Amino acid sequence: MSSLLVRTLAPILVAAGLFSGGAFADTVHPQSSESRFIRNLGDRAIHLLSAETLTAKHRAEGFGDLLVTGFNLDYIARFALGRHWNNATALQRRQYLSLFRQYVIKTYASRLRGYSGETFEIVAQRRAGARDVVVRTRIARPGGGAMVDADWRVRKFEGEHRIIDVMVEGISMAITQRQEFSSVIRRKGMDGLIEDLRVRTATVKEAGLKN
Amino acid sequence: MPEAQRVRLPLSMKFSVSRYATPAGLALCLFYLVFSGTVQAAVSPDIQQRIQTTADTWRANAQRQQQMQKLSGDPHLSAVSQSLDRRVTASMIAQAVMDSISRDPSTAHEATALALQTAPELSNEIRSNLALAFPRMAPPQAPRAPPAAVTAGTSHQQAVAPRRLDIPQAGSELSEADAVAAELMEESPGNRDPLEDINRAVFAFNDFLDSYIMVPIAKTYRFIMPEFVRDMGRNFFENFNEPVVAINDLLQGDFENAGISLGRFVVNSTAGVFGFFEVAERLDLSEHPADFGQTLHSYGVESGPYVMLPFFGPSTARNAVGKGVDSFLNPISYFLELETRLYMKAAETVVGREAVLDELAELRKGSLDYYAAVRSAWFQNRARELRKGAPPPAENIDKLFADVK
Numbered sequence: 001m002s003s004l005l006v007r008t009l010a011p012i013l014v015a016a017g018l019f020s021g022g023a024f025a026d027t028v029h030p031q032s033s034e035s036r037f038i039r040n041l042g043d044r045a046i047h048l049l050s051a052e053t054l055t056a057k058h059r060a061e062g063f064g065d066l067l068v069t070g071f072n073l074d075y076i077a078r079f080a081l082g083r084h085w086n087n088a089t090a091l092q093r094r095q096y097l098s099l100f101r102q103y104v105i106k107t108y109a110s111r112l113r114g115y116s117g118e119t120f121e122i123v124a125q126r127r128a129g130a131r132d133v134v135v136r137t138r139i140a141r142p143g144g145g146a147m148v149d150a151d152w153r154v155r156k157f158e159g160e161h162r163i164i165d166v167m168v169e170g171i172s173m174a175i176t177q178r179q180e181f182s183s184v185i186r187r188k189g190m191d192g193l194i195e196d197l198r199v200r201t202a203t204v205k206e207a208g209l210k211n
Numbered sequence: 212m213p214e215a216q217r218v219r220l221p222l223s224m225k226f227s228v229s230r231y232a233t234p235a236g237l238a239l240c241l242f243y244l245v246f247s248g249t250v251q252a253a254v255s256p257d258i259q260q261r262i263q264t265t266a267d268t269w270r271a272n273a274q275r276q277q278q279m280q281k282l283s284g285d286p287h288l289s290a291v292s293q294s295l296d297r298r299v300t301a302s303m304i305a306q307a308v309m310d311s312i313s314r315d316p317s318t319a320h321e322a323t324a325l326a327l328q329t330a331p332e333l334s335n336e337i338r339s340n341l342a343l344a345f346p347r348m349a350p351p352q353a354p355r356a357p358p359a360a361v362t363a364g365t366s367h368q369q370a371v372a373p374r375r376l377d378i379p380q381a382g383s384e385l386s387e388a389d390a391v392a393a394e395l396m397e398e399s400p401g402n403r404d405p406l407e408d409i410n411r412a413v414f415a416f417n418d419f420l421d422s423y424i425m426v427p428i429a430k431t432y433r434f435i436m437p438e439f440v441r442d443m444g445r446n447f448f449e450n451f452n453e454p455v456v457a458i459n460d461l462l463q464g465d466f467e468n469a470g471i472s473l474g475r476f477v478v479n480s481t482a483g484v485f486g487f488f489e490v491a492e493r494l495d496l497s498e499h500p501a502d503f504g505q506t507l508h509s510y511g512v513e514s515g516p517y518v519m520l521p522f523f524g525p526s527t528a529r530n531a532v533g534k535g536v537d538s539f540l541n542p543i544s545y546f547l548e549l550e551t552r553l554y555m556k557a558a559e560t561v562v563g564r565e566a567v568l569d570e571l572a573e574l575r576k577g578s579l580d581y582y583a584a585v586r587s588a589w590f591q592n593r594a595r596e597l598r599k600g601a602p603p604p605a606e607n608i609d610k611l612f613a614d615v616k
Contacts, residue, residue: 079615107577129609151602153612164612170595170603175611176587183583196579 034133034154035122037161041070042120042137064105072155072162073101079164080177084185092190099197106201123149131155132164254322258311262304266330269300301336304329308341335606403517404586410519414582417524418575426572429565443487444562449498450479450486451555455540459501463509468599471496500596503540504533508597517586525589 048054048062067073077100078085088096121138128134132155139148153165165174184193273296304326311322323341327334404410433441453476460469475491475498483490492498507529508514515528523534538544544552578584594603 075616079612082615107573126605128605129613132609132612155612167603169592170598170600171588171591172608175591175608176584179587179590180578180580180583183586184580187580193579200577200579 032125032133034161035125035135037154038135038137038152038163039122041066041163063108067105067108068101070163071104072157072164073104075155075157075162075164076104076174076177077101079174080181081185082178082182084182084190088190092194095194096190096197099194099201102201103197128153254311254318254325255314258307258322259325261307262326262329265300265303265307266333269296269330269333272296297333297336300330301333302340304333305337305340308337332606403590405516406518410517411582413519413521414585416521417519418581420522425560425564426568428561429568432561433565433568441562441565444558445566446479446483446489447486448559448562449489450476450483451543452541453479454542455537456499456501458540459503459506459537462503462506463501465501468499468501471499472501499600501599502533502596503536504530505597505599507533517590525585527593530593 045063045066048059048066051059054062074097077097080100081088081096085093119140121140123136123138125133125135132153135152135154137150137152139150148168151165151167152163153167154161155164156162165172167173181193184196188196273293276293276296308322308326311318323337326337330337436444453472457469457472457476460466460472474494475496478491478494478496479486479489482488504527512529514530518526518528518531520526520531523531526534547555574584574588575581595601
């Protein structure tokens with residue numbers, strides 16, 4: 001089997017708040033609002049994971065909330081379409097945005113549930129382009145194994161911080177999504193994409209149901 | 212060839228295929244290497260000097276500015292003047308290239324390559340300057356997208372390894388790293404996957420085998436073996452591959468990384484007991500990927516189309532040849548019998564499959580187009596391997612995010 005190490009989505013977990021000074025050029029001030037934002041989000045996530053009294057359903061809902069408040073799903077949706085956004089009608093755009101939101105919550109919330117016990121360190125941060133800050137976190141997997149670096153791209157939307165991309169081991173979530181959707185649109189058109197999203201989000205049970 | 216005693220293992224076929232493919236692949240490679248570098252005239256030394264001096268001056272200025280900015284702390288002002296510097300420098304370098312071309316048109320590719328090599332950080336700007344003057348030189352794959360798009364990858368190609376053979380990159384060839392950059396800049400993935408239909412068919416076949424054979428085996432392995440045993444397995448195979456990494460580093464002229472790799476091998480094999488334990492990391496000897504496909508990339512060999520190989524999974528022509536050559540490169544394997552090697556290969560496959568069991572399952576369940584998701588992830592991962600694990604060049608991706616809203 002080819003050596004495809006896809007650690008696609010690093011979960012939002014413990015941000016232990018250890019800032020070991022990063023060596024990025026163009027570094028942002030250590031106590032920047034972006035790194036505090038990431039740490040805060042991570043604390044909420046670990047709280048969700050370690051609270052034993054929560055049922056699986058509540059946990060999933062909690063993660064859904066984290067996703068919606070921590071990420072800018074509309075931005076990611078537009079990014080994932082790329083230039084196809086300009087060609088879409090207003091109706092398609094509305095449908096797409098709402099379906100994308102459900103789709104992300106469904107797929108990523110279930111991934112997040114599967115992780116536990118890892119620790120986070122905020123390692124460094126850098127300015128990326130005019131509007132973004134990339135916060136690098138180091139995740140230590142329990143039981144040894146190599147550390148994994150996750151880069152979180154944070155941007156301010158109307159004064160609020162939102163994550164717009166996660167990059168793990170060189171693989172960016174937003175870019176992968178973009179290329180995947182681009183492929184679907186090329187084969188089935190915008191309506192085909194919307195239809196596929198509808199099918200994906202329509203299944204009743206989250207886990208354990210083979211689509 | 213000791214193929215007569217074919218041991219009946221489910222995956223023994225893979226091994227025999229690679230042995231036959233390699234000599235042909237090697238021959239093709241050498242053929243390409245030899246002929247791709249010819250028929251180019253040399254750029255005159257005064258032009259080279261001009262380009263070099265311009266780039267050096269710009270870098271020195273930029274450094275000074277950065278230091279001053281740290282003291283004064285006004286990011287906006289410096290950003291504006293930085294971008295002005297970039298544009299001016301790029302246009303001066305482009306002018307040098309154009310002078311070279313007007314003296315001798317056959318130096319076109321050589322001069323462009325030289326300019327891009329000397330100032331990789333400015334490759335976007337240089338390209339757009341040249342495209343304005345010589346529209347014919349713009350890469351054919353990007354008729355509407357800005358010419359800078361397709362070439363964004365060359366900047367991090369330069370950073371992969373010092374080149375040993377001086378083969379210039381012609382403007383229209385794309386490597387895997389470029390493919391990612393090209394896709395990032397709105398190129399339709401279809402251009403990068405001309406064999407898509409047959410690839411999808413092979414992918415379906417691979418997926419079928421994977422679901423019904425590999426996944427059950429990997430799940431059983433995971434069920435039986437405790438975590439620390441599985442970690443030992445992963446460490447062992449990673450260590451076993453280190454000699455190949457070291458040799459490829461040497462082939463690329465990257466002595467520093469070759470030394471690190473050798474150091475890792477020695478430390479992990481002794482203190483880490485035959486590689487079962489990862490000790491070298493604590494001595495700051497971090498792992499980095501290297502394979503013959505990467506070596507070929509550093510020599511400037513084009514990657515070829517995306518290919519989904521039966522059993523092996525995603526690849527490109529160059530990468531496939533690389534894997535074949537790698538199977539010959541490990542000195543340890545010559546001390547082992549065929550049967551041992553085959554058992555090891557099978558074990559390595561299971562260990563590797565188990566490592567990505569969850570991620571691939573999630574991808575498969577969650578993605579709208581599993582084939583496209585795997586292709587995208589593979590390209591990004593491969594681009595990272597070609598950079599030897601270095602992070603992606605910030606400008607490409609930053610620009611992508613800057614373009615949306």
